[in-house]
Amino acid sequence: MKNIDTLLNNISETRNELLNHSIYSKLKSEHAIAKFMETHVFAVWDFMSLVKALQIDLTSVDLPWTPTKDNISRRLINEIVLGEESDIDQQENPTSHYELYLEAMETIGANTDKIKKFVSNVIDCNNYKLAVSKSEIPNAAVDFMNFTFDIIDTKKTHIIASVFTFGREDLIPDMFINIVKSLNEKAGSKTNDLLYYLERHIEMDGDEHGPMALKMISGLCGNNQEKWNDAIKYSNEALKQRIKLWDYISSQI
Numbered sequence: 001m002k003n004i005d006t007l008l009n010n011i012s013e014t015r016n017e018l019l020n021h022s023i024y025s026k027l028k029s030e031h032a033i034a035k036f037m038e039t040h041v042f043a044v045w046d047f048m049s050l051v052k053a054l055q056i057d058l059t060s061v062d063l064p065w066t067p068t069k070d071n072i073s074r075r076l077i078n079e080i081v082l083g084e085e086s087d088i089d090q091q092e093n094p095t096s097h098y099e100l101y102l103e104a105m106e107t108i109g110a111n112t113d114k115i116k117k118f119v120s121n122v123i124d125c126n127n128y129k130l131a132v133s134k135s136e137i138p139n140a141a142v143d144f145m146n147f148t149f150d151i152i153d154t155k156k157t158h159i160i161a162s163v164f165t166f167g168r169e170d171l172i173p174d175m176f177i178n179i180v181k182s183l184n185e186k187a188g189s190k191t192n193d194l195l196y197y198l199e200r201h202i203e204m205d206g207d208e209h210g211p212m213a214l215k216m217i218s219g220l221c222g223n224n225q226e227k228w229n230d231a232i233k234y235s236n237e238a239l240k241q242r243i244k245l246w247d248y249i250s251s252q253i
Helices: 002-019 022-026 030-058 071-085 097-108 113-125 128-133 139-153 157-167 169-184 192-205 209-221 225-252
Strands: none
Touching: 002 157, 002 209, 002 225, 022 225, 030 071, 030 097, 030 113, 030 139, 030 157, 030 169, 030 225, 071 097, 071 192, 071 209, 097 192, 113 128, 128 139, 139 157, 139 225, 157 209, 157 225, 169 192, 209 225
């Protein structure tokens, strides 16, 4: 695990900057969280394209089917796709985490018009960049999503997997859940749906996915130092992109 330890050490400064961002001190009301969600939802949406890119690369989605060689990565990605795309809501109806997030936004009073229009444009255009051009999206969210799709366009699985593992959603629940729990304790709180979303996120990650993700990165990078350098570079950049997104949202609260 020497290479993994080196990677974690190299991204630790940027990761700590993100974990200690001033935005968290501003999320003290339902109004502030609603404003946060109105922009963050675009990052919730584009996460699924990152996951799907890995599913295409690491599992068999072609016909006729054949088993892929990397059984650890195959299981990890399929489990995450199942949880993210086909979880259950509080009434035990099948739903995606993106849809759970939208429901939580509506409950708390956040505006969902921009994200819904954008996703509608994605469906109509079947093209990410064209959908962006037809939508009203904060520039910071566009920049964040552009980075995600630039990563996908590299077609390099080790880079996509590194951004997925070290730069994405695993950071959010632990940072955010204590804030939401404290608000949820107040009478008449509208944060219950958001709390459920965060708890499902954490439950889905479980104790197995972290070690499996590290094994996935180790397998994809192997003994290739250039790939490990890529993993460090793009993981750091993913964290920096998140910091930029947080800077923007913080300025709007």
